[in-house]
Amino acid sequence: MKGYYNKPEATAEAIDSEGWFHTGDLGQFDGDHLKIIGRKKEMIVLSNGKNINPSDIEAEIMKGTNLIQEVAVTEDEKHLIAIIYPDFKVLEEKKIANAKEAIKWEVIDKYNVTAPKYKKILDIVIVKEELPKTKLGKLRRFMLKDLLKGSNLIKGTPDEIVPEKEVEKRVSTSKEINTQEFKAISKFIGTLHDEIEIIPESHLEIDLGLDSLDIVEIITFIQNTFGVDISEEDFSRIKTVEALCQYVREKGGNFEEKEINWKKIFEEPVDLKMPSSKYVIPITTILKPLFTWYIKLEKNINKLEKTSPVIYIGNHQSMLDAFAFGQALPKDILKNTYFLAINIHFEGKIKKYLAENGNVILIDVNKNLKETLKIAAKVLKEGKNLVIFPEG
Template sequence: MKFIISRDKPALIYKGTEISYKELVRRILYYSNMLKLEHPEDKVLIFLENRPEIAYAIFSIWERKGISINVDAGSNAIEIAYFLTDAKPKYLYTSNKNLEVAVEALKISGLNIPIINLDEVKVPEKYVGKKDYIEAPMGDSTVLLLYTSGTTGDPKGVMLTMDNLLSNIDNIAKVGLYREIDRVLALLPMHHILPLMGNLILPIKIGGTVIILDDLSSTAIKGALQKYKITLFVGVPRLWEMFHKGIMEKINSSFIPRTLFKIVAKTNNIELGRKIFKKVQDGFGGEMHVMVSGGAKIDPQIIKDFNTLGFRMLEGYGLTETSPILTFTRYGDIRPGSCGGALPGVELKIADDGEIIARGKNIMKGYYNKPKATAEVIDKDGWFHTGDLGEIRDTYLYIVGRKKEMIVLPNGKNINPQDIEDNIMKRTNLISELAITEHKSHLVAIVYPNFSVIEQEGIKNISEAIKWNVVDPYNIEAPNYRKILDIKIVQEELPKTRLGKLRRFKLKDLLEEKKRVIEKIAEPTIEEYLILKKFIENLKGISSTPKDHFELDLGMDSLDFVELLSFVENTFNITIMEEELSQYPTLYDLSKFLHDKGVNITEKENNWSKILNKDIDVFIPKSSVSLKFTKFILTPFFKGYIKINKSGLENIINQPAIFIGNHQSMLDAFILINALNKKILKDTYYLAVSKHFKGSFKKWGADHGNIILLDVDNNLSKTLQAAAMVLRQGKNLVIFPEGARSRDGEMTEFKKAFAILSKTLNIPIQPFVIDGAYKSMPIGSKFPKSTDVDLTFLPPLYPKDLEIDEIVIKSEGLIKKQLKNS
């Protein structure tokens, strides 16, 4: 069969150089003369980055009636050795870039296979081929052996025949997706079936032009789109997300474009969007015929927005095993959220268990040397079981999730992790990558933070920020079985394939508790580094290295940061604000900053007494009139609608104390106010976050209600110093040591700030226990339910003979015990 025909039209463009179909045929024929393939099952492995030689290599193998094995150019020697030993090719095509890995792989495999370095192959100018076309094997002959990406384990070799490929090529032509006049931009790696077919085999077969990019920077991509007036662009969701984010940020930053976008979106008129947003169109070359998204499910909003901008963005669905396309949205019937209807020649249905199954000429021959694995996915009636779950509505397919990726909890509940991931990622810019998995019978979020945003926003405690600003709002809305009960922060990208698919089977490795490995690297000798290292190792009781992240490697929390910054101020005579610390997240970063500043080093004693006794400028209310008024107006409410059962009032001591209690609801502070007599109430103070008291009325209420307003999140040291000022003036202070309201009615671990204040200032602890407030007003409720609430005051706890950690443990234990007994 004639697969490529010589002509003067450009076939490939690479680094500004055009390669015509005539020249393409000539070079392929020359390459084919280097191969001696005697049998139809003879194979050649292509270990090559995206470049024109990939085309010469593949089509030269086909010209010799052989099988092309395309593997990831980023593979290591062990991976290549696996492919070599599994497939046993006759030759290995590679380049200077990958030659060293190829040689090492051959050593590992123990095979003796000739390597052809294509950087050393030069087609003589005088060489003339014997014909003006390139042939390819026909019928059921295997022509491609592609290894699956290994999202669930070891890769399997997928055998695709020419009949498989032609069924897809012919059926795509029937729906008018590709045209002979198209200029296709190729940037995705061509060891995957989607870019291999969509960016090379298919456009070359029909006579289009392929522009191959070697530079994958956003600048290079935009430059190629504009220079070559690209008409067809195949991408994966991550690529479209990048473009979408940049475009929408510009549109939303200005009133007129934002308003126009909303108007056009309501019309659902692509042609109108094309005219209104001509500038955006021109940014993509101005002649874009269609954008194609495949490889993974895309956010439907991205498709809607690109359609509003005047682009036809179509979504397809398929697998390597299906050559690849099973379904595609049609030009006049784009339904965001669906990956379209079946291609002509493809039978598609949903099995009883919800799995998508397909049948047709595009279904693979099988897995190479794996008949058992083949039988597991292709049944006796020829139906291929995709492993995906879906629904068919009015002939269009909607993907629900991966069958093997569904999380089944011990209670029998099924969860699609991607649904939760998508939900959370829409809420925040603090996270770069997110994976939800099951661990110890509950859901865990594995988070790779957006460190640039973390630094820009001055966030020093990453875990707390993500827990309370991102995960907690999701948990409030989610049913109990879908709540995330743990968070794991990682410092490297999550394991993915080259097309960006998450390798979920590797997530468990990230959750395993592994012994911390101290990397042996040359340590700085500057004095600032040595002093900081000694302080931090004493503080945390572990060894450290220059690259250690204060929070993620050394486990430093907010109180540790207060001690660190106080030590820096006392030792290096320089003040660093807490929000600035995010710019220096490692031991090396901070010591280098101090060294570059030329600080004056004078080591002094550093302890909590020194920190807490520092005078600060903070407003301490002198009037409690609004507090008394609040007690007065709420008294009927707490006698009739919510009945408070008070006990242990005799345990309240007649001296300044730190009142601590469990935090069940928004009612807690008011319950305590209602229980205390006027004398104690007048001298009892609360700390509150200033952002919650904006507006003159709220501010007045705080200033006349014993409420001290502070930026607790960004300046913990000032918060502690303000608390110490109140206590030194002989006043009481109320602290909820959990730091936040209970999310499920259960008490969480106490933070030790109250214990530091108690021990350092020798102030007794006055514990109280609230039980029933969560039932009345759980988090997320807008109004409390009528119920009884028990408020119990426990005997005081004196710090004299206790260490800080002992105060925390004992206080928490007393309150827990009372809750259990009540």
Template structure:
């Protein structure tokens, strides 16, 4: 089984405090003593990463119970759904979520015991640990899927499932008791649960907790605790890559050196040449491990040129989660490696099918959905891919995300999204959907880039410098027919995957700006009346003048002229950038206005002004 050894070494480091393996076991025992559960009773953990999360998790196993980890950022509705579906007898949480848990508790049709980590009284009542024997087929954990395509499902994993992953990783000797890692990703997700918690503790390695989820804290901890294995998701590596290459591209000499190292292709040499980059990450990194989503190949190649080993793997919650990963000394960048020992992978109609001890027991309370997930004993992953001649697996897309156009052409939206993200830094996030029988892009710009470049007409810039340039290089059926700029991030899972089933609803919400209490000022009322007449749209306090109301260059000039004639102040387009919503602009005008006088628009003056399309 999955056991923690009583070692005389550090298991966990939290806020500067080192917790030994012996102390870890003692704390697990304390938590086990406050649980009054029978074998296979369920216990939920609803908290941010912290040592108590681990104490509670293993305490449940000590009593032969079943863990139900829950995303600590879940809404009340999401928490209610999971608790109502799984019916845990207890829930562990922290002060951060205390009110949310107590609120949901009142809505449940059964009683659940609540433990707040900061408030537990271990002396109040002790329930002796009765001897219970765990079998490999016994249920160990229920993990709720992140729900990229719909309502989350409870994935039931037994000890055999989890052990298949642990033993496979242990056998290739990718890590050992001398290694250390950061607990960056939330334990409720199958990927960090396995690779950031279960495997390190099984091996006797050290887990370091972050004080805050920020790039700086990550870098500080990497240096201070000499971290050897960094476990992250593609978004993390993309962030570090951008920071590093922003600096590299500023220095002509370093750019030349990088190109030379790329040509020489010697990692040992690169490690020496780019020692300063390695020192930023603490100087002890053996591997960057990436999972949870597809890693951009160019980013992987660039890190390799810098002398880093980057190991990409593949898996799903239903496969415990590891299906495959790149062997440390036989890495093929762009692939997700070879299937782990005991796992069979085959491709049928381009879909990846998996069979082995890692494959889950079934979906909780969903017998029919469980049956539909299998074909001739193989789990149908829903992912598209292929195996090369050496047995390495490559992921090409997600079956449910493929867009089928009226002409019968199949489009992988992620492919288009990656091209645009790679080539146009003004785009921070993008999702491609089908709308009105054509491809349509939802774009969340990088507003820091917009501000830095003094872009005064964002709509025109995106239209001509992004969409049009992409369309010029795309085949006809992959061209984007329309787009919408949004001023909030796209709906994503905690690991950064776009929740595509929510995109249409998200787009409708963006087009129907939420009602907010309106300022009771004359200036706001005048601006609102003008804009509603001009655009024929409903105007709200947080309506973005360009993104939501669609004012083009001529519209902005007319609007600025109206402001000058009405309030006696002369503004320019940069003022609109710095005060982009109707509410902010009204406050800005209130501070500077000389008068309030509504006059007719001087069209001659407007048409004499130059129009900018930059």
């Protein structure tokens, strides 16, 4: 071709002085074959000068998970962010109440553990609709920035991106808006998140940004206010404020507005058999050479309080974190320190046995987070210490 019609600048950029046409594709040559791996204009150039092909990261994230239908990686405020369209049907089948946290724990954290520092995903955004694509199914990456600005979407196709400030102006046509249930529940949600517009059609997680702790608060509020018991398993099937109101109405109950008394809740009996400390010290002793000579763990415990109870919050980096933390603690503190761990990491008789005899308390955050909070309170009330890795 001679060039782009009436576009001399585009022509000069694509066709050089020797007549070579630069397609803008990225190639990978293995000695025999040239493989097209992406587009040059889609490359992300970080502030440190590193070039990243987002499709490579997307392929890695999608490996071994059925929680995600589509993912797009882009840069936002100088760090990598993943925009994710989950498989909501799979989430419902697995009884997962909070999509964002489940995907972060089970997918993104697993990717981040092995990814180079500059390729780590530091935040994720969950969207309700498919990502914007061409008619041939190719991702429209130039639209991702706009999608982030309007990440709280209500209806419409991906091509009809609605900025968040416009979403807030939407008026509901639902009759639910005048019901006692909606007025009470929306008022309470407003106390959890300031300056948020709530309509019956609002998606509890994506539009309102509710996390697992918010869900516990709402479930407790409904129990206190309407006398309706709702499990987190049931809650996982409820997507909107309107559906929540309808659930409460169907289950019946008398309306009585009153404050949540967490002190009273934490005094309720909880089914917890405290693990023994049988193998805590032996395991720590066995692993000491690994952390001393190979990993060369550095520690500074000058500011460590000897008093109990204490909550230790760890920055989760790898599966060795809990063992490294055990190496840092003096034995008398370690013996009275308990670790919260997700039960899926301790499947099998041997792992479960070691947990029960190694101060590890197994929890299911997707099943009953309120019970987990009560368990944590029981550990602390007994004068013991608690270790939590929030990312894990």
